[in-house]
Amino acid sequence: xxxxxxxxxxxxxxxxxxxxxxxxxxxxxxxxxxxxxxxxxxxxxxxxxxxxxxxxxxxxxxxxxxxxxxxxxxxxxxxxxxxxxxxxxxxxxxxxxxxxxxxxxxxxxxxxxxxxxxxxxxxxxxxxxxxxxxxxxxxxxxxxxxxxxxxxxxxxxxxxxxxxxxxxxx
Numbered sequence: 001x002x003x004x005x006x007x008x009x010x011x012x013x014x015x016x017x018x019x020x021x022x023x024x025x026x027x028x029x030x031x032x033x034x035x036x037x038x039x040x041x042x043x044x045x046x047x048x049x050x051x052x053x054x055x056x057x058x059x060x061x062x063x064x065x066x067x068x069x070x071x072x073x074x075x076x077x078x079x080x081x082x083x084x085x086x087x088x089x090x091x092x093x094x095x096x097x098x099x100x101x102x103x104x105x106x107x108x109x110x111x112x113x114x115x116x117x118x119x120x121x122x123x124x125x126x127x128x129x130x131x132x133x134x135x136x137x138x139x140x141x142x143x144x145x146x147x148x149x150x151x152x153x154x155x156x157x158x159x160x161x162x163x164x165x166x167x168x169x170x
Contacts, residue, residue: 004080005049012158013058014047014078019155020062021146022074028088031077035092035109040072041140042107043132044089047078048100053120057101059157060120060128066152067133070144071105103128105135112139 003010014024022045025031034042045061048054065074077085079100090098092109099117106112113135120128136144145152 003082007081010049010078010081012156013049013054014076016058016155016158017045017047017061017076019147020065020074020152022061022065022076024082025075025077025085026082028084031075031085031088031092034073034075035089035106038073039108040142041105041112042073042075043071044104044106045076046086046089046100046102046104047076048117049080050101050117053117054101055157055159056123056125056128057103057115057120059125060123061103061132062152062155062157063125063129064132064136065144065146066149067136067144069133069136069140070142070146071136071140072142074146103132105132105139107139 018024025034043061045057047058077089079086092106093104093111093114096111096114096116101117101120103115103120104111104113115128115131
């Protein structure tokens with residue numbers, strides 16, 4: 001399925017997460033490699049072009065990854081861009097209604113904690129980070145942060161509203 005938006009227009013939205021060590025996945029096989037085969041914890045962000053919810057979710061995740069304890073694997077899929085990879089992540093959360101953005105912590109392929117769009121919409125980036133850091137402390141063991149402080153501070157949050165993006169015609 002082709003992407004809904006021009007990949008160049010959404011590039012800043014996935015780069016924001018990639019800059020702090022979150023690996024973009026684009027295929028179902030890549031999702032399976034992390035969620036099925038990897039041991040330990042995995043943070044998965046279902047990224048989105050939504051300006052309000054994703055505009056706080058991405059900075060919240062970036063801030064949370066400055067914690068002294070973080071998940072073993074850090075991944076993201078992009079709703080509306082990588083449809084098959086996004087569908088595969090959602091298949092690992094059968095009791096959670098599809099939403100984007102969405103932030104989920106998995107352990108051995110099972111969701112432990114999920115922040116759905118309905119939760120994220122009412123939260124600031126700092127509130128998202130605080131909640132994620134509590135979850136990391138309860139379930140994770142990998143020392144953080146994901147990137148050095150100066151790399152985190154140089155990261156530029158994407159401030160784009162999905163309604164301003166052109167549909168992808170390619």
